[in-house]
C-alpha cells in the first residue's frame with residue numbers, strides 16, 4: 001500500500017505525500033470516502049427564512065435546491081427532473097410554491113412532490129403512487145445553531161455526533177447574538193487554481209500570517225501606531241474527527257466587542273454595552289473569550305468558520321485536483337445597529353474576500369504550491385511538523401497541530417480506500 | 426475665474442488616461458485622480474444596487490482605503506501582484522451625461538484582461554463614474570464597477586484595480 005502520510009511522533013516529524021494534491025485517482029477516492037460520507041455545509045437557515053424561499057447550492061459536486069417548503073420543513077432537493085433529468089430550477093434564488101421543469105413542463109410543489117404534467121392520459125392512473133416521480137430529497141439534512149449540513153451517506157452518524165468538540169467553538173460564534181446570526185447577501189463565489197486541501201490548511205494556519213499578510217499589518221500599523229502591543233498568540237487544538245481550531249489574540253478590532261482606535265467613541269460605547277451584556281449572559285471569562293479571542297475553525301473536510309476581524313465561512317469543492325470552487329459567506333448578528341454593521345463590513349473587506357488585502361495573497365500562495373507540485377516526481381513530501389516538539393497538547397496557534405488533525409483524519413479515511421482496488425462508495 | 430467648458434472628448438480622454446495609468450501600474454497617480462471624498466466600489470455580482478450594510482461587496486473603498494489599495498499593490502509583499510501581472514483595459518460604449526451639471530455621470534463597458542504565469546483571465550462589466558471639474562482638470566468622485574459575470578470563476582480574485 002502506498003504511504004501518503006508519515007506521522008512519526010518519536011522523531012517529531014509529520015509528512016504528507018505531495019501526490020495527494022495532484023493525483024486524479026486519489027481525488028476519486030476522496031469523493032468516495034470523504035465527500036460521499038462526511039457532513040458537508042450547505043448553507044445557513046437565515047438564507048431561506050420564509051416559506052417558499054429557495055436557493056440553489058452546489059454541494060459535494062451535486063446540484064441541490066435548498067428550500068423552505070410550505071409544510072415548514074427545510075429540504076435539500078436534488079435539482080434534477082425525475083422525468084428525463086433536466087435541471088428543474090434555473091434561478092439562483094427566490095420564493096416559489098412550485099418549481100416547473102421547462103422541458104416537458106412537469107411541475108412540483110416546493111416539497112418536491114409531483115403536482116402535474118401535460119398529457120396525463122398517457123400515464124397509468126397509479127403513476128407516481130410510489131413517489132418515484134417526485135424530486136428526490138437528500139435524506140440527511142441536519143443543522144446546528146443555524147448552520148445546515150447534508151450527508152449523502154444515509155447511514156452516517158448524526159451531525160451532532162460528527163461535530164463533537166467543534167460545537168463548543170461554533171457556540172462561541174453563534175452566542176454573539178441573542179437574535180441569531182444571519183448570512184449577508186452576496187455570497188462570494190470564486191475559485192482557486194489549487195487543491196482543496198491546501199485551502200483547508202491555509203484557513204487554520206497562523207504561521208503564515210505575518211509573512212504572507214505583511215501588507216495588511218503595515219496598513220493596520222498606519223491606522224493605529226499602538227497596534228504592535230498585541231501579538232498573534234494563542235493555542236491550536238485538535239477537536240477530533242478531523243476538526244481543529246486555533247484560538248488567539250490579534251491586533252485587529254473585532255466587531256463584536258473589541259474596539260480599536262480606528263473606530264469612533266460611539267462605537268466604543270456600543271461595544272462596551274455589548275460586552276456588558278455578554279458578561280451578564282455568560283460570565284466574565286466566557287464573555288472575554290467571545291469578545292476578544294479570534295478563532296479559525298476547520299470542520300472536516302471542507303468548511304472553515306473564521307471568527308476574526310469579521311465572521312466568514314467558506315466551503316469548497318474540487319472539480320479537479322488543481323481547481324476548487326469556493327463559496328465565501330459573511331455572518332453578522334441579526335438586527336445589528338447600522339454603524340456597527342458598517343464597521344464590521346469594512347473590517348471584513350479590508351482583509352477578506354477576493355477583493356480584500358489578504359485573501360488574494362492566500363490564493364496566490366496556494367496556486368504557487370500547486371504549480372510547484374510539478375516537481376512531485378523528485379520532491380515528494382510536505383513537512384507539517386511545527387510544534388510536535390512541544391507535545392500535541394501544548395501546541396501554539398502558530399504551530400501546525402490544526403493541519404495535523406485534519407491530515408490524521410484524512411489518513412484514516414483514505415487508507416481504508418487504498419485497500420480497495422478502485423474508488424467505490 | 427471662468428471654468429473652462431468641458432467637451433465629451435475631454436471626458437473620454439480622461440477615462441482613457443485612467444485606464445492607461447492602471448495598465449502601466451502607475452497606481453498612486455491613479456489614486457490622485459480621485460477627489461477627497463471619493464469612493465471606489467464593487468457590489469456583489471447580480472446586485473448592483475445592493476446596500477453595503479446587508480450585502481457583502483467585493484470592494485467598498487473610501488478615499489483613504491483606495492489610497493491604501495493603490496500603495497499596497499506597489500509593494501513587493503503584495504504577493505498576488507508580484508511580479509506585476511500584465512493587464513490591458515478597454516473602455517467601450519462610453520456614455521457621457523450632462524456636461525453642464527456639477528457632477529457628470531459617465532457610464533461605459535469595460536473589458537480588463539490580466540495575464541500572469543501564462544494564465545489569462547478576463548473581467549467584463551460596466552463602470553459608472555461621477556466626474557467633477559477641479560481647478561486642475563477633471564476628477565473622479567465615485568467609481569462603481571458592476572461585474573457582468575456569473576461568478577469569479579475562473580478569475581478567482583479581484584487583486585487588480587478594475
Ligand code: FES
Nearest residue numbers: 081083084101104
Ligand atoms: S425533463 Fe423535466 S419535464 Fe421532461
Ligand SMILES: [Fe+2]
Nearest residue numbers: 208212358362
Ligand atoms: Fe492567509
